[in-house]
Structures are given as structure tokens and as C-alpha cells.
Amino acid sequence: MDRLATMATFVRVVRNGSFAGAGGETGISRALVSRHISDLEAHLGVRLLNRTTRSVTLTEAGKHYYESCLRVLDEVRVGEEAVQTMQSAVEGNISIIAPKWVGYLEVSAALAQFCNRFPKVNVHLTLGGLSTKMHDFLDRGFDVAFQTKKLPDSGIRVKKIADISYATYASPGYLEKNGVPASPQDLEHHACLMQAMDAIWRFTRDSEVFTVRTPPRFSSNSYAVLCMTALNDLGVTVVPQRVADSFSGGGGLVRIMQDYELEDRPLYAAYAPGGTPPRKVRELLGFLGEWFREHPLK
Numbered sequence: 001m002d003r004l005a006t007m008a009t010f011v012r013v014v015r016n017g018s019f020a021g022a023g024g025e026t027g028i029s030r031a032l033v034s035r036h037i038s039d040l041e042a043h044l045g046v047r048l049l050n051r052t053t054r055s056v057t058l059t060e061a062g063k064h065y066y067e068s069c070l071r072v073l074d075e076v077r078v079g080e081e082a083v084q085t086m087q088s089a090v091e092g093n094i095s096i097i098a099p100k101w102v103g104y105l106e107v108s109a110a111l112a113q114f115c116n117r118f119p120k121v122n123v124h125l126t127l128g129g130l131s132t133k134m135h136d137f138l139d140r141g142f143d144v145a146f147q148t149k150k151l152p153d154s155g156i157r158v159k160k161i162a163d164i165s166y167a168t169y170a171s172p173g174y175l176e177k178n179g180v181p182a183s184p185q186d187l188e189h190h191a192c193l194m195q196a197m198d199a200i201w202r203f204t205r206d207s208e209v210f211t212v213r214t215p216p217r218f219s220s221n222s223y224a225v226l227c228m229t230a231l232n233d234l235g236v237t238v239v240p241q242r243v244a245d246s247f248s249g250g251g252g253l254v255r256i257m258q259d260y261e262l263e264d265r266p267l268y269a270a271y272a273p274g275g276t277p278p279r280k281v282r283e284l285l286g287f288l289g290e291w292f293r294e295h296p297l298k
Contacts, residue, residue, distance in 0.1 A: 004076065007069045009036040010048065014066055018056055090280050091120035097137050098146035100128040101223040104243040105164070105267070107146070110291040114284060121280055138272055143281055145270045155273040159285050162292035165241045166262040169253040173233040180256055181236060184210035191217035191235030193226045201238050203260040210260065227253060238262060242297050267297070 012022035012033075019033045041048050048062035058066060098107065111123050130137065130145060135156065137145040148164065170180075174191075181187050184203045194201075194216035201212040218229050223239045227247040230237045236256070247253045269285050271277055 004073070006036040006040045008073060009033055010040055011066065011069050011073065013037060013049065013056060014058060014062075089120075090118045090283050092278075092280055093122045093124065094144065094280055094284060095124045095126070095142045096144045096146065097126045097130050097140075097142045099130055099148075099221075101240070101243055102146050102267075103127045104224070104246055105162075105240070105297055106242070106295060110288055110295070113291065114287045117287065118280070118283065137270070143271065144284065147268050147270055148265050149268075156270050157273055157277075158268040158270045159289070160266045161269050161285065161288040162267040162297050163264040164267055165264050165296075165298040166238055167241050167244065167255050168236060168238050168257045168260070168262070169227070169230055169244050169248075169255055170236045171231050171233050172251060172254055174230070174235060175254065175256070177233065182257070184212050184257070184260060187212050187236060188214055193218045193220075193229050193235045193237035195219070195223065195226065195238075196221045201262070203257070203262060205260050240297065267292075 009022060009026070009028075012025050013019060016022045016025060019030045019037075023030045023033045037049060044061075044065070046061040047059050048065055050057045050059055096111075108125065111125060115121055115123055126142070130147070138156075146161075147158075178190060181190055184201070187201070192201075192212070192214050196219045199213075199216055199219065203210040203212070217235050218226075220226055220229070223243045224246075226237045226239055227244055229235075230253055231247055244253055244255070248255070269288065271281055271285070276282075
């Protein structure tokens with residue numbers, strides 16, 4: 001028995017004063033209306049309605065139950081309206097988690113402009129602590145996670161919001177001491193500083209692909225750490241250009257091997273599986289895609 005459905009039928013019978021009137025209001029048969037009332041009375045163990053050929057009236061127990069039904073159904077209606085408003089309104093809290101180095105990609109500027117566009121939205125951005133477990137960010141209460149690797153078939157949905165350009169860098173001190181590598185093959189004779197989860201570099205020139213697989217002299221899961229290590233004259237590194245920009249200029253990192261391109265990598269926003277996401281999340285994903293088209297990460 002669907003308790004809410006039978007309660008709603010009971011309320012309609014009382015308001016219409018008849019089974020036929022209640023059925024006509026909801027589009028169900030008189031027999032089904034009668035079944036709903038019988039099920040309710042059997043469940044409660046009391047008679048709710050006095051029935052005659054001419055009228056339907058409430059018993060004493062029916063009067064009390066009718067008032068209870070009105071309160072319960074009204075609370076359900078208010079609750080449903082609140083949830084529907086949350087789904088359709090661009091307001092409330094959005095929690096985002098991302099790798100620390102993503103903080104160098106002007107994400108904060110993009111999120112600030114998003115908040116300016118939607119004044120009723122509050123954004124909380126956490127940098128670092130992103131787990132490799134697919135659903136972990138949802139279990140921890142985050143709405144969105146930024147990542148550079150497309151998730152395997154885990155049910156988690158992703159949307160590409162930007163392309164990230166990479167380049168090759170070293171410090172002036174390292175290059176003075178060890179020479180400037182002119183090609184990917186030269187990197188076999190240099191100290192390579194690599195991202196811990198991505199220890200293969202692929203370069204292209206005139207459609208030809210060059211792959212560098214060499215044991216790293218130093219590795220880290222942080223691009224910022226790789227830049228700082230390179231600044232200390234330890235070796236050559238491949239990092240996002242926007243991250244390297246913060247460590248370049250004034251004797252900082254120098255871009256090298258510019259004749260050899262590195263493939264852009266996507267920046268994804270991962271969010272919960274299931275039905276249509278809340279409008280605030282949909283608006284955020286659309287806004288970020290628009291923002292990074294106008295402010296490419298190159």
C-alpha cells in the first residue's frame with residue numbers, strides 16, 4: 001500500500017463528499033478510490049468514513065486522521081518544492097577539490113567570476129588531497145573534482161573544461177653546466193625531473209613522434225615541486241606552461257626544445273553519476289568551459 005497515495009485519496013474523498021468526485025479529480029476509478037479507503041481502514045483498524053447511498057461523512061477517528069493527513073501531505077509538498085527549487089535554482093554551496101598545481105591555472109579567477117555572475121552561490125575550493133579512488137570526492141562531500149586523467153568506466157561523469165599546454169624547461173645554471181638539449185634523444189644524457197604518475201614524455205615534430213623513457217633523477221606528484229627542483233639546477237622537466245610561468249623570468253626557468261611540441265592534455269571536471277545534476281553544477285561546468293575558451297591555458 002502506498003501510504004501517501006491512499007492518504008491523498010482519503011483527503012479528496014472528504015473534500016468532494018463522494019468516492020466518484022475524488023476519482024474524477026484524480027482520474028482513477030471509483031473502485032480504486034474505494035480500495036484505497038478500505039486499505040487505510042484495514043491498516044489503521046478503525047472506520048474513517050460513514051457511507052450511505054447519499055453521502056460520505058467522517059467518523060470521530062476520521063476527523064482526527066483527516067487533520068493529520070493534511071499536515072503530512074502539506075509537509076511533503078513543501079519538502080518537494082524545496083528540493084525542486086534546489087535543483088533548478090543557481091544558489092547554495094558548491095565544493096570543489098583539485099590537485100594543488102591546478103591553483104596555478106587561474107581557476108581561482110574563473111571561480112571568482114562565476115560567483116560574480118551568480119551572487120547566491122558560495123564556492124569552496126580545496127587544493128590537494130585528491131584520492132585516486134573514483135568515488136572518493138563524492139564520499140567526502142565534494143560536488144566537483146578537477147583532474148587531468150579521464151576516469152575509467154566508473155559511473156562518475158566528466159566534462160572537459162580546458163586544454164593544458166605543456167613545455168620543456170631547465171634553469172640557466174643547469175644549462176650552462178650541462179649544455180642545452182636540442183632533441184628528445186639528447187634527454188637520454190640529461191637528468192630528467194618527472195611527474196611521478198606520468199614518467200613518459202612524448203614529443204612531436206613534423207608529425208613524427210619521439211618518446212622519452214628514462215629513469216627520472218627526481219620525481220614528484222607536484223608540478224610546482226618539479227619547477228622548484230629544476231630551479232635548483234638539478235635537471236630538465238616537462239610541466240604545464242602556466243605552472244612554469246610562475247617560476248620563469250629574472251633568472252628563472254628557461255623554455256627549451258621549442259621545435260618539439262608536447263601534446264595538450266585535457267582538464268576534466270568530474271561530478272556525480274545519476275540523473276540531471278543540480279543547476280548550480282550545470283551552470284558551473286558551462287561557465288568554466290566558456291571561461292577557458294576565452295582564457296586558454298597556453
